[in-house]
Amino acid sequence: xxxxxxxxxxxxxxxxxxxxxxxxxxxxxxxxxxxxxxxxxxxxxxxxxxxxxxxxxxxxxxxxxxxxxxxxxxxxxxxxxxxxxxxxxxxxxxxxxxxxxxxxxxxxxxxxxxxxxxxxxxxxxxxxxxxxxxxxxxxxxxxxxxxxxxxxxxxxxxxxxxxxxxxxxxxxxxxxxxxxxxxxxx
Amino acid sequence: xxxxxxxxxxxxxxxxxxxxxxxxxxxxxxxxxxxxxxxxxxxxxxxxxxxxxxxxxxxxxxxxxxxxxxxxxxxxxxxxxxxxxxxxxxxxxxxxxxxxxxxxxxxxxxxxxxxxxxxxxxxxxxxxxxxxxxxxxxxxxxxxxxxxxxxxxxxxxxxxxxxxxxxxxxxxxxxxxxxxxxxxxxxxxxxxxxxxxxxxxxxxxxxxxxxxxxxxxxxxxxxxxxxxxxxxxxxxxxxxxxxxxxxxxxxxxxxxxxxxxxxxxxxxxxxxxxxxxxxxxxxxxxxxxxxxxxxxxxxxxxxxxxxxxxxxxxxxxxxxxxxxxxxxxxxxxxxxxxxxxxxxxxxxxxxxxxxxxxxxxxxxxxxxxxxxxxxxxxxxxxxxxxxxxxxxxxxxxxxxxxxxxxxxxxxxxxxxxxxxxxxxxxxx
Numbered sequence: 001x002x003x004x005x006x007x008x009x010x011x012x013x014x015x016x017x018x019x020x021x022x023x024x025x026x027x028x029x030x031x032x033x034x035x036x037x038x039x040x041x042x043x044x045x046x047x048x049x050x051x052x053x054x055x056x057x058x059x060x061x062x063x064x065x066x067x068x069x070x071x072x073x074x075x076x077x078x079x080x081x082x083x084x085x086x087x088x089x090x091x092x093x094x095x096x097x098x099x100x101x102x103x104x105x106x107x108x109x110x111x112x113x114x115x116x117x118x119x120x121x122x123x124x125x126x127x128x129x130x131x132x133x134x135x136x137x138x139x140x141x142x143x144x145x146x147x148x149x150x151x152x153x154x155x156x157x158x159x160x161x162x163x164x165x166x167x168x169x170x171x172x173x174x175x176x177x178x179x180x181x182x183x184x185x186x
Numbered sequence: 187x188x189x190x191x192x193x194x195x196x197x198x199x200x201x202x203x204x205x206x207x208x209x210x211x212x213x214x215x216x217x218x219x220x221x222x223x224x225x226x227x228x229x230x231x232x233x234x235x236x237x238x239x240x241x242x243x244x245x246x247x248x249x250x251x252x253x254x255x256x257x258x259x260x261x262x263x264x265x266x267x268x269x270x271x272x273x274x275x276x277x278x279x280x281x282x283x284x285x286x287x288x289x290x291x292x293x294x295x296x297x298x299x300x301x302x303x304x305x306x307x308x309x310x311x312x313x314x315x316x317x318x319x320x321x322x323x324x325x326x327x328x329x330x331x332x333x334x335x336x337x338x339x340x341x342x343x344x345x346x347x348x349x350x351x352x353x354x355x356x357x358x359x360x361x362x363x364x365x366x367x368x369x370x371x372x373x374x375x376x377x378x379x380x381x382x383x384x385x386x387x388x389x390x391x392x393x394x395x396x397x398x399x400x401x402x403x404x405x406x407x408x409x410x411x412x413x414x415x416x417x418x419x420x421x422x423x424x425x426x427x428x429x430x431x432x433x434x435x436x437x438x439x440x441x442x443x444x445x446x447x448x449x450x451x452x453x454x455x456x457x458x459x460x461x462x463x464x465x466x467x468x469x470x471x472x473x474x475x476x477x478x479x480x481x482x483x484x485x486x487x488x489x490x491x492x493x494x495x496x497x498x499x500x501x502x503x504x505x506x507x508x509x510x511x512x513x514x515x516x517x518x519x520x521x522x523x524x525x526x527x528x529x530x531x532x533x534x535x536x537x538x539x540x541x542x543x544x545x546x547x548x549x550x551x552x553x554x555x556x557x558x559x560x561x562x563x564x565x566x567x568x569x570x571x572x573x574x575x576x577x578x579x580x581x582x583x584x585x586x587x588x589x590x591x592x593x594x595x596x597x598x599x600x601x602x603x604x605x606x607x608x609x610x611x612x613x614x
Contacts, residue, residue: 028546156475156479163472167468176465177461177465178456
């Protein structure tokens with residue numbers, strides 16, 4: 001930041017993020033974002049979702065590109081495996097959110113990252129989704145994330161990076177805390 | 187009733203108000219201290235029975251007064267704290283108007299009009315020293331608790347005898363929550379403690395009180411305009427400390443060892459079921475890392491100051507033990523939990539303050555206690571007002587010295603903008 005010379009470059013514009021914090025403190029309404037996605041059933045368990053626009057800073061925005069996501073179920077579910085499963089998208093969301101956070105926090109702490117890789121695993125007993133045992137939940141019984149990080153920092157500082165990233169992660173919050181979900185049919 | 191006049195009205199007769207009174211007297215500034223009850227009212231009437239100060243006896247250096255007993259390393263219980271402040275008020279001849287509740291503070295020409303239940307005061311300057319912990323903070327989700335659950339907040343809780351037999355959930359794991367959980371579990375109630383952000387700390391480190399280290403190494407003197415994020419620093423929970431005769435550490439591992447169950451942050455209530463965050467592991471990891479950094483700072487300072495041969499060797503506590511899959515829900519309707527106690531922090535009460543000084547979150551805007559939107563008004567005795575130690579018995583004195591110097595300059599008509607306080611230096 002201003003008074004200390006920053007040497008790390010992880011490609012994250014921390015000045016812009018810190019500037020946004022200051023600007024939004026005076027205009028909290030502008031901090032309210034709405035993220036959207038749309039989804040269309042194709043065939044069987046195959047669907048395609050589209051992400052293109054979002055609302056924030058008081059106006060509508062468009063992504064540079066329209067992103068499409070194919071979701072399906074694999075052959076063991078008697079499906080055709082035309083895309084990742086929805087639960088795998090949850091892991092993708094968590095991994096990318098935590099990883100982006102690690103880069104941003106590292107930049108802010110002037111830590112140069114060389115490589116950041118992670119593997120994610122969730123456990124799930126499908127007796128839940130098959131409706132076989134009401135004591136078993138549909139969702140994950142836990143998620144395990146393992147990071148391998150090569151950076152100019154001590155092990156403790158790297159642990160602190162990963163901890164801080166969890167503390168500030170939207171997807172981590174979404175998966176660790178309950179969220180009200182309203183589903184309507186129009 | 188006639189309106190009385192004085193130069194400065196100090197609101198609150200606790201350690202902050204008394205320290206300011208002493209500093210004003212040294213400067214011969216005419217003033218009065220308005221106290222809703224008696225000196226040390228919050229300590230007298232609003233705290234639980236077993237509470238002892240988190241700082242040792244010696245660490246109570248107030249302007250013109252300090253500890254003189256024969257147990258410098260002990261921790262004051264409430265009667266001792268009250269007696270200490272009573273004696274301070276006496277020694278400094280503080281002009282305390284007891285049983286005087288302030289009901290409004292308004293601007294009045296070039297000064298302020300203070301309305302109380304004992305008549306009005308007109309003054310040029312006012313010091314808000316009414317305390318940081320007037321109201322127990324309770325999250326909104328408390329309203330969704332099933333009716334059959336007894337609830338207490340941290341100002342209503344006094345001792346385990348108040349509680350119905352059966353399980354207790356303590357929400358919050360800072361100094362207050364961990365102390366409640368400890369004594370309630372020991373009194374025979376199965377306790378579950380809901381853990382959010384907290385700061386773990388050993389009571390004694392390398393043979394000396396942690397507060398001694400933080401004082402000596404200058405951690406407590408860190409200034410409000412030097413920390414990276416003062417808004418966050420002011421919101422930090424109190425260290426997980428307790429003042430016991432055995433100088434014991436009261437962390438989550440100590441609670442686990444007597445059978446208290448740890449669960450995540452209280453996140454919601456759905457259909458009579460309490461929901462807890464899956465973030466417990468990270469909350470504990472962050473706290474362990476934070477404690478590690480504090481102890482690293484202390485070790486570094488000890489080495490630089492040649493203390494390594496004199497004190498015990500560095501050591502680290504075992505990481506906080508978290509079970510593999512902590513429960514994410516708890517049925518509140520099956521009778522397992524009889525009582526929920528909110529130990530989720532405190533906030534000040536400024537309902538009587540009719541000045542345009544509040545930010546959108548209801549906090550007073552101030553620059554190290556100087557209210558720029560209300561010239562001649564000052565704030566004292568809250569967390570990290572001017573220094574990390576600002577809310578401590580031992581820390582309010584330096585703030586009172588600084589602010590009384592500013593206040594005197596303001597009365598003299600000097601430009602307070604030119605006012606510069608050097609760190610921690612008392613006026614001669």
